[in-house]
Amino acid sequence: MDAPQRKTIVLFPLPFQGHINPMLQLANILHTHGFKITVIHAQYNSPNPSNHPHFTFIPIDEGFSKIADQAATNRDGTYFMRYLNESCVDPFRDCLAKLLLDDREMIACVISDVAFYFTQTVADELKLPRLALRTGSMGCVLAYDALPFHSNKTCFCLTKEDSDYEVSVPEYPLLKFKDIAKISINPQGMGDFATNMFNQMKASSGIIWNTFKELEESALETISQDYPTPSFTLGPFHKYFPASSTSLIEQDRTIISWLDKQPPKSVVYASFGSVAHITELEFQEVAHGLANVGLPFLWVVRPGMVIGSDWLESLPENFEERMGDRGRIVKWSPQQEVLAHPATGCFWTHNGWNSTLESICEGVPMICSPCFADQPVNARYVSDFWKIGVFLEDGFERMGIEMMIKRVMMDKEGDEIRERISCLKDKVNLSLDEGGSSFQSLNNLVDYISSF
Numbered sequence: 001m002d003a004p005q006r007k008t009i010v011l012f013p014l015p016f017q018g019h020i021n022p023m024l025q026l027a028n029i030l031h032t033h034g035f036k037i038t039v040i041h042a043q044y045n046s047p048n049p050s051n052h053p054h055f056t057f058i059p060i061d062e063g064f065s066k067i068a069d070q071a072a073t074n075r076d077g078t079y080f081m082r083y084l085n086e087s088c089v090d091p092f093r094d095c096l097a098k099l100l101l102d103d104r105e106m107i108a109c110v111i112s113d114v115a116f117y118f119t120q121t122v123a124d125e126l127k128l129p130r131l132a133l134r135t136g137s138m139g140c141v142l143a144y145d146a147l148p149f150h151s152n153k154t155c156f157c158l159t160k161e162d163s164d165y166e167v168s169v170p171e172y173p174l175l176k177f178k179d180i181a182k183i184s185i186n187p188q189g190m191g192d193f194a195t196n197m198f199n200q201m202k203a204s205s206g207i208i209w210n211t212f213k214e215l216e217e218s219a220l221e222t223i224s225q226d227y228p229t230p231s232f233t234l235g236p237f238h239k240y241f242p243a244s245s246t247s248l249i250e251q252d253r254t255i256i257s258w259l260d261k262q263p264p265k266s267v268v269y270a271s272f273g274s275v276a277h278i279t280e281l282e283f284q285e286v287a288h289g290l291a292n293v294g295l296p297f298l299w300v301v302r303p304g305m306v307i308g309s310d311w312l313e314s315l316p317e318n319f320e321e322r323m324g325d326r327g328r329i330v331k332w333s334p335q336q337e338v339l340a341h342p343a344t345g346c347f348w349t350h351n352g353w354n355s356t357l358e359s360i361c362e363g364v365p366m367i368c369s370p371c372f373a374d375q376p377v378n379a380r381y382v383s384d385f386w387k388i389g390v391f392l393e394d395g396f397e398r399m400g401i402e403m404m405i406k407r408v409m410m411d412k413e414g415d416e417i418r419e420r421i422s423c424l425k426d427k428v429n430l431s432l433d434e435g436g437s438s439f440q441s442l443n444n445l446v447d448y449i450s451s452f
């Protein structure tokens with residue numbers, strides 16, 4: 001008897017590094033479970049097909065490059081999300097319709113990023129099941145759902161001078177008003193975006209989460225009640241497939257041999273992800289903070305990250321001589337390997353969800369410096385809920401930076417944090433082992449897709 005033909009899953013990632021990585025990791029996971037993979041993708045931040053010869057890639061013309069360079073100056077992320085949700089509709093529909101016309105019987109479903117909320121309507125029109133991939137945390141979904149984006153806009157604009165700045169937000173007490181002021185500079189736009197996203201998640205055939213049950217147990221309970229569609233928590237995806245093959249920027253691997261020469265748990269690793277920007281002044285404070293502590297450090301400075309600079313032009317005078325061989329600056333690192341390296345002592349992070357999960361998986365304590373969107377929520381969970389990091393509360397200032405690094409690297413508090421995050425690391429591994437919650441959830445997902 002002939003073996004049954006492999007069905008195809010069509011994937012559609014949001015074109016940013018922190019979304020492409022988990023989507024392509026998921027693609028690899030599903031491929032090893034017997035599915036063929038077709039990736040429809042924006043031309044902006046196009047993945048490199050030669051890194052995935054077993055997948056089919058189809059670019060669509062979404063025109064995002066026309067506005068992408070505004071990202072350093074326009075801090076309203078909802079503007080970019082709205083643009084993508086409008087510009088992708090026609091090319092995505094045309095592309096998917098053509099695939100269905102060619103071989104409807106063999107296409108099982110489409111999996112698209114939750115932020116591409118328009119895809120639900122297209123999938124419904126074309127009578128194809130859509131699964132929604134949430135690349136961020138469950139806690140963040142609950143926070144966004146609870147926050148009064150539409151009703152009380154002034155609370156999103158508080159400054160240090162306002163008396164409520166340090167106060168907990170009644171709708172989501174884990175967060176302070178100063179945290180939600182960072183989430184979006186456009187609460188109305190953020191509320192619209194979140195409403196669209198959540199409505200279409202509820203309308204989907206299922207939600208795939210890059211998290212694991214033991215980390216977000218209470219959030220999962222609430223989500224299961226609020227979202228009637230099936231949820232699959234099979235993360236962290238990078239534990240199945242590393243991010244190196246999906247990296248849009250070349251990772252500088254020369255630093256691994258430098259790390260090999262550093263004492264165990266001695267290095268401060270600092271990286272603020274693929275999207276965040278900082279001012280020249282903040283950049284200089286980071287440099288002074290790192291240099292003043294006196295510990296070895298590895299610092300990722302993405303080209304274009306410092307507003308108004310190409311790369312390192314605005315470093316303090318004589319900085320490179322001062323740091324000598326004690327510090328390394330790179331454009332992009334093999335982050336998962338760095339976090340897994342025995343020399344890495346802590347991770348000073350912007351708390352993108354991938355970075356947060358990667359740190360948990362390696363048991364590396366965090367110093368949290370969130371910038372925007374979901375990062376302030378993730379950071380609060382890390383510092384105040386799971387207590388596996390410290391929060392650099394008031395921005396980049398050299399004395400505060402030095403103090404936080406010392407708390408994690410030299411104080412007893414750091415040891416306690418390390419113990420707690422090591423426990424979580426053990427839980428991740430158990431959840432991925434045969435019979436564990438993520439292992440089970442992956443099997444459920446594979447069975448579910450096979451039933452379409």
Ligand code: UDP
Nearest residue numbers: 018273274275300332333335352353354355
């Ligand atoms: N990353 C990397 N090298 C770096 C910095 C980051 O490979 O120097 C990867 C990191 O491992 C993670 C992703 O880029 O998988 C960043 O995603 P995250 O959600 O943490 O933040 P975002 O870039 O979306 O703000």
